[in-house]
Amino acid sequence: MERLSKFEKNIWIRRVALVIYDIVAVVIANYFALLLRFDFDYQTIPEQYMKIMTESIFPGILIMLITFYAFRLYSSLWTYAGGTEFFYMIVGCIVDTLVYVFYILMTNRGQLCPMPRSFYVYYGSVLLALTFVGRYAYRAIRMLIRVRTSNAAKKNVLVVGAGEAGNAIIKEIQNSNYIDMNVVGVIDDNRNKIGGYIHGVKVVGNRHDIPEKVMELDVKEIIIAIPTASSREMKEILNICKGTCCELKRLPGMYQLVNGEVSVSKLKDVDVNDLLGRDPIRVDLDSIMDYVSGKVVMVTGGGGTIGSELCRQIASHKPKTLIIFDIYENTTYDIQLELKHDYPDLDLVVLIGSVRNTKRVDWVFKTYHPEIIYHAAAHKHVPLMEDSPNEAVKNNVLGTWKIVRAADQYHVKRFVMISTDKAVNPTNIMGATKRICEMIIQTYNNRSETEYVAVRFGNVLGSNGSVIPLFKKQIAQGGPVTVTHPDIIRYFMTIPEAVSLVLQAGAYAKGGEIFVLDMGEPVKILDLAKNLILLSGHKPDEDIKIEFTGLRPGEKLYEEMLMDEEGLQDTANKLIHIGKPIEIDEERFLEQLQKLADHVVQEPDDIRKWVQEIVPTYSIQNRE
Numbered sequence: 001m002e003r004l005s006k007f008e009k010n011i012w013i014r015r016v017a018l019v020i021y022d023i024v025a026v027v028i029a030n031y032f033a034l035l036l037r038f039d040f041d042y043q044t045i046p047e048q049y050m051k052i053m054t055e056s057i058f059p060g061i062l063i064m065l066i067t068f069y070a071f072r073l074y075s076s077l078w079t080y081a082g083g084t085e086f087f088y089m090i091v092g093c094i095v096d097t098l099v100y101v102f103y104i105l106m107t108n109r110g111q112l113c114p115m116p117r118s119f120y121v122y123y124g125s126v127l128l129a130l131t132f133v134g135r136y137a138y139r140a141i142r143m144l145i146r147v148r149t150s151n152a153a154k155k156n157v158l159v160v161g162a163g164e165a166g167n168a169i170i171k172e173i174q175n176s177n178y179i180d181m182n183v184v185g186v187i188d189d190n191r192n193k194i195g196g197y198i199h200g201v202k203v204v205g206n207r208h209d210i211p212e213k214v215m216e217l218d219v220k221e222i223i224i225a226i227p228t229a230s231s232r233e234m235k236e237i238l239n240i241c242k243g244t245c246c247e248l249k250r251l252p253g254m255y256q257l258v259n260g261e262v263s264v265s266k267l268k269d270v271d272v273n274d275l276l277g278r279d280p281i282r283v284d285l286d287s288i289m290d291y292v293s294g295k296v297v298m299v300t301g302g303g304g305t306i307g308s309e310l311c312r313q314i315a316s317h318k319p320k321t322l323i324i325f326d327i328y329e330n331t332t333y334d335i336q337l338e339l340k341h342d343y344p345d346l347d348l349v350v351l352i353g354s355v356r357n358t359k360r361v362d363w364v365f366k367t368y369h370p371e372i373i374y375h376a377a378a379h380k381h382v383p384l385m386e387d388s389p390n391e392a393v394k395n396n397v398l399g400t401w402k403i404v405r406a407a408d409q410y411h412v413k414r415f416v417m418i419s420t421d422k423a424v425n426p427t428n429i430m431g432a433t434k435r436i437c438e439m440i441i442q443t444y445n446n447r448s449e450t451e452y453v454a455v456r457f458g459n460v461l462g463s464n465g466s467v468i469p470l471f472k473k474q475i476a477q478g479g480p481v482t483v484t485h486p487d488i489i490r491y492f493m494t495i496p497e498a499v500s501l502v503l504q505a506g507a508y509a510k511g512g513e514i515f516v517l518d519m520g521e522p523v524k525i526l527d528l529a530k531n532l533i534l535l536s537g538h539k540p541d542e543d544i545k546i547e548f549t550g551l552r553p554g555e556k557l558y559e560e561m562l563m564d565e566e567g568l569q570d571t572a573n574k575l576i577h578i579g580k581p582i583e584i585d586e587e588r589f590l591e592q593l594q595k596l597a598d599h600v601v602q603e604p605d606d607i608r609k610w611v612q613e614i615v616p617t618y619s620i621q622n623r624e
Helices: 002-037 047-070 083-107 117-151 164-175 207-216 231-244 254-258 285-292 305-315 329-342 358-368 382-387 389-409 429-445 467-476 495-508 525-535 586-600 607-614
Strands: 155-160 181-187 201-205 221-224 247-250 296-300 321-326 348-352 372-375 414-420 451-457 459-461 481-483 492-494 514-517 546-548 568-570 576-579
Touching: 002 047, 002 117, 047 083, 047 117, 083 117, 155 164, 155 207, 164 181, 181 207, 201 207, 207 231, 221 231, 231 247, 231 525, 285 495, 296 305, 296 358, 305 321, 305 329, 305 372, 305 495, 321 329, 321 358, 329 348, 358 389, 372 389, 372 495, 382 389, 382 429, 389 414, 389 429, 389 586, 389 607, 414 429, 414 495, 429 451, 429 586, 429 607, 451 495, 467 481, 467 525, 481 525, 492 495, 495 514, 495 576, 525 546, 586 607
Parallel strands: 155 181, 155 221, 181 201, 221 247, 296 321, 296 372, 321 348, 372 414, 414 451, 451 514, 459 492, 481 546
Antiparallel strands: 514 576, 568 576
C-alpha cells in the first residue's frame, strides 16, 4: 500500500507540474503570437492588442485547462505515449484555439477585428509546439540517456535484410528495454536501399560487404531476416557470415512474416541444416491427407525422433485412430502429452510394449485392427549394436518379422518400414539386420495381400544419436570436438524430410518397393564440425579444437544408397526414387530366418556369421 501511495503521489506531482507548464505555455503563446505578427518589434504592437490579449489570458488559461482535461492530456502516461495520445494532443490544441478565438470575438463584438487574424494561427501553432515539447521532451531526454548508458553494455548487431522482417526486428530491438542488442547496420543486396536508413539505422552494404562491416562496426551477432531466401541463397549468405566468428541467428520461415509473427523471440540459432544448400523435400499433403484420413494408423517406435514426427504429421491429417506403440516410456509420454494438447479431438491410443513380444503384438492387432502401419521401432546406434549384436538381431530382425506377420494375419492394408543406407553393402551388424528386414518386406509382399514397402534413409540431422547434438554439446563445453576420420562422408537429411519421405512412400506404395531419397552430394563430417564451430561464433582449432578418434567398430568412410543390382525408378516427386527389388530365394531365406531366430536366443558368440550367410554383402570387420 505504501508503494502504491508513493506511486499515486508521483502521478499527482507530474500532473500538477504539467498544469503549471501549460499555464505558462498559454501566456508565452499569447505574447509570442503577437511578437511574431509584428516581426518581434515590441514597440510597434498597438496598445489595444496588448489590452485585449492581457484581458483574455486568464479566460484562455481556463479554456485550455478544461479542453486539455477533456482530451485526457493530464491522465495519459506520456512515458509510453504513442500515436493515439499524439492525435488527442493535436485535436485538443485545435479545439482550445477555436474556443479561445470564439471567446475573444464574443467579448469584443464592438470591434470589427479585435486581434490580427494571423495572431490566432500563431497562437495555436506555438501552443501545440509547447504542449508537444512539454510532454515528449522528458521522454526523449530519458531515451537518449538510456541509449547512451545501455549501448555500451549491449552487443552490436548487424541485420541482413532490409525488408519487412528486418524492419520489424530492428523496431522491436530499439523499443525493448529487455533486449541487450544494438543494431549498428543493415545489409541488403538491393542497391536502391544502400545508404538509406531504417529506424535510424543505415543500410551499409550488400552481402559481400559483411566481413568488412563486421570489423568496422565491431559486430558480435548477425541476424538474418530474409524469410523468403531459398536454401541455396541461405547457404551462400551463411558461407560469408560463418567466417566472421559472429553469433548467427535467423528468422525460420516466410509463414511468420505472413502471420505477423516476426519478433526477436522467433529467431533461432543458425545450424548445419541451413548449410545443406538444397531445397527440402516438398510433400503432396493432399494425397497424404486422403490416405490416412479416417484410417486406423499405427506407429511402432512412436516415441523416437522419426516416429514422433510421423505421429505429429499423421495426427494433423485426421486419422480415425492413431496408435503409438513403443517400449521406451519417457519420450512416448512426451509425444502423448503434446498430441493431446494440440489435437484434443484425436482418438489417440498409446501403448507400451516391445515388437519382440509376440503375444503383446498379437493383442494390439486383435484389439485395434490397424489399417496402416509405419514401422519405426529399431535399434539404430551402430557402435552400441556392434557391442550387442544379438540384441540387434532380436529387435531389428525378429521384431520386424513379428510385426510383418501380424500385419499379414490381420489384413493390414499397407506396411511401411524405416530402413537405412547402412543396409547397402553393410559393414556393421545394424546395417546387416536392416538389410534382412528389407528382405522380409520383399518376401511377404509377394505372399500377402498387405502392401509392404521400405524407406531407405541417410543420416537424420538432429535425431537422437546423430552427430550434430554431440558436436553442439562438445562446443558448449569448450571442446574438443571429436571426429572419427578426416575423410569420412555421409548423406544427410532433415527430420521433416525423413518424415516426408515415409509419408509419401505410404501414398505411392504398390508393394515391394524400396524408396530412396535423392539427398544431393554427401557431406564431409569434418566440414560439418568446422561449420558448426564457426556458426557458434568460434574459430576451429583456435577457440575449439578438433580431434580425430579413428573409425568406430562397424563404421565405413562412406555410405551408399543403392546396391549394385538395384536400379532407380522415378516417382511423381523427382527427389524420391524407387530401388528395384533384388530377387532372392524366398523359401531358403525363410528357412535361414527361422534358424537365425532359434540360434540368437541362445546368446551365441558367432551371430555375425549367421547374419552373413543371409546377407552375403555384409563385410564383417576385424573387431581387434
